[in-house]
Amino acid sequence: AQSVTQLGSHVSVSEGALVLLRCNYSSSVPPYLFWYVQYPNQGLQLLLKYTTGATLVKGINGFEAEFKKSETSFHLTKPSAHMSDAAEYFCAVLMDSSYKLLFGSGTRLLVRP
Amino acid sequence: DTEVTQTPKHLVMGMTNKKSLKCEQHMGHRAMYWYKQKAKKPPELMFVYSYEKLSINESVPSRFSPECPNSSLLNLHLHALQPEDSALYLCASSQASLMRNYGYTFGSGTRLTVV
Numbered sequence: 001a002q003s004v005t006q007l008g009s010h011v012s013v014s015e016g017a018l019v020l021l022r023c024n025y026s027s028s029v030p031p032y033l034f035w036y037v038q039y040p041n042q043g044l045q046l047l048l049k050y051t052t053g054a055t056l057v058k059g060i061n062g063f064e065a066e067f068k069k070s071e072t073s074f075h076l077t078k079p080s081a082h083m084s085d086a087a088e089y090f091c092a093v094l095m096d097s098s099y100k101l102l103f104g105s106g107t108r109l110l111v112r113p
Numbered sequence: 114d115t116e117v118t119q120t121p122k123h124l125v126m127g128m129t130n131k132k133s134l135k136c137e138q139h140m141g142h143r144a145m146y147w148y149k150q151k152a153k154k155p156p157e158l159m160f161v162y163s164y165e166k167l168s169i170n171e172s173v174p175s176r177f178s179p180e181c182p183n184s185s186l187l188n189l190h191l192h193a194l195q196p197e198d199s200a201l202y203l204c205a206s207s208q209a210s211l212m213r214n215y216g217y218t219f220g221s222g223t224r225l226t227v228v
């Protein structure tokens with residue numbers, strides 16, 4: 001069975017500091033992994049995805065994530081946080097042979113001035 | 114057009130009402146989805162349509178009735194809901210055959226309150 005675990009329900013950083021949001025997955029087959037962002041009272045926006053190929057994936061708004069098979073991780077990073085990055089972030093894995101996207105529990109990113 | 118449009122954005126309904134949520138996309142996506150999201154929780158899959166046919170129903174109560182009248186439209190008919198059904202309802206779409214490569218595109222959701 002596949003699963004997604006996001007460590008830390010809340011992460012707080014200062015503006016300009018490094019952002020690191022953690023995601024670990026469990027999958028018996030090569031996973032398809034996604035990061036989504038959700039701003040208050042809005043839908044989900046795709047930040048980036050890993051399917052095959054290069055393990056370092058660059059996304060929108062300066063975010064990137066690295067797929068590490070040995071660590072079963074897909075952590076999201078951004079070198080310098082902006083106030084506008086404050087939102088809920090969801091890691092997700094595509095379930096085997098289906099259309100089902102399984103989400104982690106989410107991490108709320110707070111950015112301090 | 115790269116959007117999924119959901120209407121209405123907000124809906125308040127009584128427990129005896131019948132209402133419908135609508136979702137529309139013009140990206141040529143042949144898979145469409147309904148998700149339910151409670152406050153401070155991740156989205157949970159309700160239904161999947163593939164090529165206008167229902168392919169996944171996640172044991173959703175019958176008071177929720179999905180409909181896919183054509184490849185661009187997805188409806189969710191609501192009847193006799195309970196207060197605990199209050200949530201954000203998200204529609205999404207994807208390439209049916211390439212979903213694994215591209216993921217979903219989500220709408221902005223309908224905020225439903227059942228009173």
